[in-house]
Amino acid sequence: MIAETARIYSKNIGESVEIRDYAIVYDGATLENNVIIGEHSVIGRSATPTSVMKKELSKLKETVISNGTAICSNVIIYADVKIGADSLIGDNSSIMPNVRIGQNVLISRGVTINTEVEIGDNSRIMDNSHITGRVKIGKHVFISVGVTMANDNLFGKQGYDEQVFGAIINDYVSIGVGAIIMPGVKIGEGSIVAAGSVVKKDVPEHVIVSGNPAKVITKVPSHMSRSSNGGA
Numbered sequence: 001m002i003a004e005t006a007r008i009y010s011k012n013i014g015e016s017v018e019i020r021d022y023a024i025v026y027d028g029a030t031l032e033n034n035v036i037i038g039e040h041s042v043i044g045r046s047a048t049p050t051s052v053m054k055k056e057l058s059k060l061k062e063t064v065i066s067n068g069t070a071i072c073s074n075v076i077i078y079a080d081v082k083i084g085a086d087s088l089i090g091d092n093s094s095i096m097p098n099v100r101i102g103q104n105v106l107i108s109r110g111v112t113i114n115t116e117v118e119i120g121d122n123s124r125i126m127d128n129s130h131i132t133g134r135v136k137i138g139k140h141v142f143i144s145v146g147v148t149m150a151n152d153n154l155f156g157k158q159g160y161d162e163q164v165f166g167a168i169i170n171d172y173v174s175i176g177v178g179a180i181i182m183p184g185v186k187i188g189e190g191s192i193v194a195a196g197s198v199v200k201k202d203v204p205e206h207v208i209v210s211g212n213p214a215k216v217i218t219k220v221p222s223h224m225s226r227s228s229n230g231g232a
Contacts, residue, residue, distance in 0.1 A: 006037075010044070014067075028061030028079060035065050038073035038091070045078050047097055066103070084121065102139070120171065135166035140226060142174045144195070149181040170205075172227035190227035192220055 002008060003021045010025050014033040019025065023037045029044030037043060044063040063077060066085040071077065076094045083089070084103035093111045095101075102121035107113070110128045117131055120139035125131065125147075132149040151166040168186045175181070176195030187193065188205030198212040206227070207216045 020073075026063075026079070029063040029065070031065050032067040032069075032085075034068045036070040037065075038071055038075065040073055041071050041075040041077070043071065043077050045076060047078055072109075090127070096133075108145075117166075132166045135169070137169045138171035138173065138189070140172045141169055142226075143169075144175060144177045144179075146178045147175050147181070148179075151183045167199075172225075174226065190220060190225055190229075192224065 002019045003023070005021045006019045007024045008019065009027040010029045012030040014031055014035065016034045017031050019037045020039045022040045024042045025031065025037065026044035026046070031037070043065065044061070061079045063079050064082045065071065066083060068086040069083055069088070071089045072091040074092045075089050077089070078095060078097045080097040081095050081099045083101045084105065086103055087101060087105040089095070089107045090109035090111065092109055093107055095113045096115045098115045099113055099117045101119045102123070104122050105119055106124045108126045111125050111131070113131045114133035116134045119137045120141065122139055123137055123141040125143045126145045128145055129143055129147040130149060132151040134151055135149060149166050165184055167181045167184070170187060170189040172190045173187050175193040176197065178196050179193045180198045182198065182200045185199050185202055187199065187203040190206040191203050192208045193199055193203070193214060194208060194210035197210050197214040199209065200213040203209050203214070204216065206220045206225070208218050208220055209215060210217050
């Protein structure tokens, strides 16, 4: 079902697709089967950089929303984004170009995802979190509400070069409410970042870190481990 008020510029629309009132689907976007696009959402929007931009944005136009994925209301998904099957993108979220999201991923309400981000299968990012540019998130990762990430310790002094990159968050990591993840850190598989922590350096596998700066306080106990090969 396609609402009369929707604007569809793409010819790549699958079967059993629902596009609700005032949504826009631009040319170059592909909606596979059983996709839902919520009210006022925009799919495949071209970026419009100006002189204030510090980096060159992707010029690729292809955007793919895979089978069974639901895009809720007021979501902006730019061109050059691919979202895997059976995923959900919550209300008022924004996804910039050159982002790859796996299958069965939940992006909750008000999440912002910058460019050059990878998110693995079965991961969850909760309300009002910010995923900065050049972040890699593994599979089965849980990121709680209000988590913030940064990718540049020099506040843009040298522009956007190869020294600017965000965290690498490995499989089965859990990050608590309001944590701050600083540029370039690696968080090992199965580890837990406690609520409100500030992660400034690499975190080993299967440990709990807490504080500002975050420090290892214990190994992850078996009853808290979500990884099949972790836990004390």
